[in-house]
Amino acid sequence: MTAAPASVCFRGRGDSARLAIGRMAPGGHRRGRAGVGVVLALLLLGLWLPWSAWADVAGLRYEIEIAPTGHAAMDAAIERASLLASLGDDETLVPLALIARAQADRWRIDDVLRSFGYYDAVVDVQLDGRDPADPLLAETLAAGAGLADLPVKIRIDTGPLYRLAEIRVDDAVPEAVQSAVDLRVGEPAEARRVLSAGTAMLEALREDGFAVAQVPPPQATVDHRTRGMAVRYSVDTGPRVAIGGIEITGLERLREGFVRRRLGLAPGEPYSPSRLELARRDLLASEAVAAARVIPATALDADGRLPLAVEVVERKRRTLRVSGAFASDEGGSLLLGWTHRNLFGGAERLSVHGEIGAIDGTSRDSLNYAAGASLRLPDRGRRDLDLAFDLDAVSESLDAYDRDAVTAGAGLELRLSPRLAVAVGAAVERARIAQDGPAEDFRLLSLPLTLGWDGTDAPQDPRRGLRVEAQLVPVPWVQADGPGDGQAFVRADLSASAYLDLTRLGAAGETQDAAAAADDARAQGELAPAAPRSSTVIAGRLALGRIIGADARAVPADWRLYAGGAGSVRGYPYQSIGPRRASNAPAGGDSLLEGSLELRRRLRGPWGMVAFADAGSVTADGLSDLGAVRVGVGLGVRFHTVIGPLRADVAVPLDPYPGDAPVQLYLGIGEAF
Structure with a gap:
């Protein structure tokens, strides 16, 4: 192939980011515009097609066959991306709906192939041996609806595998952060890895204290003559910052001092998303907290620090528990328990329970009884140090x-x-x-x-x-x-x-x-x-x-x-x-x-x-x-x-x-x- 280098555009954010690569045609129109044209043509076609092209009187069914590419993971991804396969081949469809699925599959499967490094692939979708773009296909399909399952075949010519030719980061970043870009020249130019490398770099920057760092979606250029891709990451690190003021909201009965102690965060310590997540989990470890969020501010304060907002949702303070069990050797048992999760405002837990056992047991002369109470006082003197008291009584035979x-x-x-x-x-x-x-x-x-x-x-x-x-x-x-x-x-x-x-x-x-x-x-x-x-x-x-x-x-x-x-x-x-x-x-x-x-x-x-x-x-x-x-x-x-x-x-x-x-x-x- 002798085409000129292709313009490549990555779009999306975070984990949901998706690669969109628009290969330039000789006339300068992108594949996306051609797809819009096909959809508009189908809509205009429907204005003069007979009602049978839209209505599903006899029922139009299809049976799909996707030829394997020889790449197991890619074949699985293709099957998941295909609307014809994922939406099922056991339902009845109007002809235009089936044609629309087939047209969409061409674009969706091509995106999958590009994500695996194949940028010159040909996806051939045939409905009963005919191209979905055939203007007379809808009427032909309507005429034969209900006669038999329509054969739908997808054939894929992946073309050559493209490889990374250049990887460039347009800013000075710490060596540890740059190592997060797990890409090497000569490796397959897989779009998903190119995107995830940018996300990994951003996460590494923020973990290193660059809380307001920005890593936009990368720019890439595909050269069809060399089968190579050049990738460029534009990075704005911003300053390395510390944690600022911490505002806590949502408290009802819990004392703010207890929440701050459980978080363990202090203004002035280095900012780190993993540190914030660990603090959130430490707070959730308390049975008095149902949910918690630690939200960094979108801008630095006057001291150049990043303020935090902590949203807390408390659990219901009192719970009643009833449970039972049965074993043919011991008989049945019934347990009733009552718990207060926040007795004094510091997540103190008081539990009382009573149990009756050997109900209808075959090897017992009498019922068994048990009762008890426990009091747990969390964070006594230091975080994660709990003091517990227990009192129990039992009578069993x-x-x-x-x-x-x-x-x-x-x-x-x-x-x-x-x-x-x-x-x-x-x-x-x-x-x-x-x-x-x-x-x-x-x-x-x-x-x-x-x-x-x-x-x-x-x-x-x-x-x-x-x-x-x-x-x-x-x-x-x-x-x-x-x-x-x-x-x-x-x-x-x-x-x-x-x-x-x-x-x-x-x-x-x-x-x-x-x-x-x-x-x-x-x-x-x-x-x-x-x-x-x-x-x-x-x-x-x-x-x-x-x-x-x-x-x-x-x-x-x-x-x-x-x-x-x-x-x-x-x-x-x-x-x-x-x-x-x-x-x-x-x-x-x-x-x-x-x-x-x-x-x-x-x-x-x-x-x-x-x-x-x-x-x-x-x-x-x-x-x-x-x-x-x-x-x-x-x-x-x-x-x-x-x-x-x-x-x-x-x-x-x-x-x-x-x-x-x-x-x-x-x-x-x-x-x-």
């Missing part, structure tokens, strides 16, 4: 033991990062416990130390990431009033869950875009859009437990280790796995090993299916008896909601104990782990 207890505790929790937290506390417990003999009264002091990491993408329905919790609980003082003697001990627990989204690994096009959009929304603290119509997640869980310093029989029964039940090894009754007493009831042990594996498949709409296998072992002599591992397998159904999935699992024990039911059913809210 289980296969393993009967227990009436009251516990009270206080603790400090420090969030080291959005994902990592550490907590330390102290708790006292007074309990009366009966297990194969007269009841014993226990009084003990525990000093729990907890370390938690949550790298998952969603707390109720994780699709990817890792979650780990380690807890070490020394119990230095135990007093027993009964036949036994109190003995100090230490209990250690470690649990880890991992999630792998197989859909993302093989995702392409819309599925991958939807997954990314969901992740972005969750990262912003917003309600995530619906997951892709179908997805597959592999989830795994591992749990270890150990009691050190005392024989299992010397440890109060409620502190021993047990396995079995809805949150443990499904298929086996609650706490049933492990050593047995003379009565064949669970005795509990000093070592625990558990593992679970689930294959979660999201179906159409809110429905999903799960296949799972759980395994667990409890021993009274360390982890030496791995032959005692019990395995349960099963299937589950999920109905996904905004508060998490509703869960129904059916599990079968592969090696049941004598008297165990052959099947167990579990109903609840949220995934098993």
Whole structure:
């Protein structure tokens, strides 16, 4: 080809920016003007065409075929851009509507090809073997409407791949910022990468403190003789600025001092969009805040700083929660909770709850009861340091033991990062416990130390990431009033869950875009859009437990280790796995090993299916008896909601104990782990 260099125009802003390249024809008219002419011609044509060209009496259907280019990603983009393909070939159309789609497809597909670096492509669209520009086509199509599906074929000659010949930035910018332009001479001249490089440069400038920097859409020139593109970025960096005054609006009951402390921003510190976003997320971490926006001003103040406006939307202060669950081994349970999220104006949270369990249970002699209250005071002395108080009472009759207890505790929790937290506390417990003999009264002091990491993408329905919790609980003082003697001990627990989204690994096009959009929304603290119509997640869980310093029989029964039940090894009754007493009831042990594996498949709409296998072992002599591992397998159904999935699992024990039911059913809210 010997045409002269083409004028190239990039238009658009930000992430939605779009490349429009107008190749100059010999007469000087751009492709865009020709497209307008075609549309006007079609409208004028419709004024004298017979009504049959517009009306759809017999129904005009079509069957589309797009010849592959050999470039998988580009073929997928072409199919998404094509109106003929994306709007469906199973509907009836009037002839002119079909012709308009075909004409639009030529321009839309050409834009896709240019975005991949093909600037001399030919897109041939044929309707029943005829060109859509044929003035007699509409009447011909109307005459044959309803006889058969109309063949629509799209053939593409991509032509040669164009490459970047020159990349120029017309201003002095820091080297780190210029490196954000991830383009190299000789690479394919892909319009999407040329545009994204300009956006990346602007983001890097603002991250480096140039808050009012401007990077207009780049100018480019395509030379058809050399198959090359020259790209020029015009940059106006402006001054490097600091944060100015911070104005907070939207507060009702929250104190302004609390909001400023949660933001952690101070006038005079360097401006950085990522720093502002981190401050916004820190504010959203408070349960008293429903939404927050940090908006930089459009101009600098008199001191050359950039003022900020913070808009806050508070959550409703009081909530009432009702939930329930059912397991065939434990019966039903009903929980009622009340929470005040902002008790004194500093996001103090007071929660009160009550629970009734063993409703219609097959292995209980009476109902179980639990009640409690907790008060959490955030940011005590420093940001992310919370002080918590808890008071709980329980009365339960289980296969393993009967227990009436009251516990009270206080603790400090420090969030080291959005994902990592550490907590330390102290708790006292007074309990009366009966297990194969007269009841014993226990009084003990525990000093729990907890370390938690949550790298998952969603707390109720994780699709990817890792979650780990380690807890070490020394119990230095135990007093027993009964036949036994109190003995100090230490209990250690470690649990880890991992999630792998197989859909993302093989995702392409819309599925991958939807997954990314969901992740972005969750990262912003917003309600995530619906997951892709179908997805597959592999989830795994591992749990270890150990009691050190005392024989299992010397440890109060409620502190021993047990396995079995809805949150443990499904298929086996609650706490049933492990050593047995003379009565064949669970005795509990000093070592625990558990593992679970689930294959979660999201179906159409809110429905999903799960296949799972759980395994667990409890021993009274360390982890030496791995032959005692019990395995349960099963299937589950999920109905996904905004508060998490509703869960129904059916599990079968592969090696049941004598008297165990052959099947167990579990109903609840949220995934098993």
